[in-house]
Amino acid sequence: MQNIIKVISTEFLKSKKTFAWWLVILGAGFMPAFVSFVFLSKWKHLVPQQGHNPWEDFTEMSSKGLGFLYMPFFVVLLTCLFLNIEHKNNTWKHVFTLPVSKNYVYFSKLTALLLFIIMFYILYIPIWIGCGFMVGLIKPELQLTTYVPDYLLLLSICFHSFIASLGIVAIHFWLSLRFKNMIIPIGIAVLCGIIWVALYQGRSEQINYFPYSYNYSTVNPPNWITLKMFGVFPQHELFSILYFIIFSILSHRYFMRSFKG
Numbered sequence: 084m085q086n087i088i089k090v091i092s093t094e095f096l097k098s099k100k101t102f103a104w105w106l107v108i109l110g111a112g113f114m115p116a117f118v119s120f121v122f123l124s125k126w127k128h129l130v131p132q133q134g135h136n137p138w139e140d141f142t143e144m145s146s147k148g149l150g151f152l153y154m155p156f157f158v159v160l161l162t163c164l165f166l167n168i169e170h171k172n173n174t175w176k177h178v179f180t181l182p183v184s185k186n187y188v189y190f191s192k193l194t195a196l197l198l199f200i201i202m203f204y205i206l207y208i209p210i211w212i213g214c215g216f217m218v219g220l221i222k223p224e225l226q227l228t229t230y231v232p233d234y235l236l237l238l239s240i241c242f243h244s245f246i247a248s249l250g251i252v253a254i255h256f257w258l259s260l261r262f263k264n265m266i267i268p269i270g271i272a273v274l275c276g277i278i279w280v281a282l283y284q285g286r287s288e289q290i291n292y293f294p295y296s297y298n299y300s301t302v303n304p305p306n307w308i309t310l311k312m313f314g315v316f317p318q319h320e321l322f323s324i325l326y327f328i329i330f331s332i333l334s335h336r337y338f339m340r341s342f343k344g
Contacts, residue, residue, distance in 0.1 A: 095195060111207040112206075115210050115211040118145045119218050138231070141218075141227065142236060163265040166259035175342075186339070240302060243301045249323050249324055250325075250326030251295060257331075
């Protein structure tokens, strides 16, 4: 256990001077800042009716923007950047000479990546709340300071968004091990992003099996598909967990048997 903690700590130290940290920080602030700009520029059209909580509109616009293309590509880019640290510096062979097993190296990499994504949500929540209240102070007509956001809904959206992201985390973790050039996994993500938009526009039921659509399906479930719930999880989030398990096994097997750095 101590070895795992040490290796994870090392991963954080190695990424400290890379763009991965900035991506998490700037990424967490991008969507709240963008939605704030929309509210400030279009405020006359967004003045709530009597008794309507304006935070519902702020939440809906933020969550849909987060889930549409932004969150999937953020996850893909972060995963590529995270593994590119070793590829870029050609330090994999040095890593393998350390007195820790390849198992420790693999699981520390994957765990550290997941912690980075969790950090994104930890930063996103207070920034989102702060931006909402700032907009309310600048434009009192929007009544954002009169009402309070639904904090439980916000936490629920972030939790389910994280679960919905697990599939593409594992897929691109595997791809980033297989390809040293990070342009290839990013190119695959762009292609898959185009495919999921086409599936959505075509109202295809196959969208339920396509992991790049899961973030948006979480915040805006397709109305042409019967939503199947399994406890607190919709079907597509269980598929995301399944994708995560399958591709984590594939990437672990490749890392242990074939990967030489």
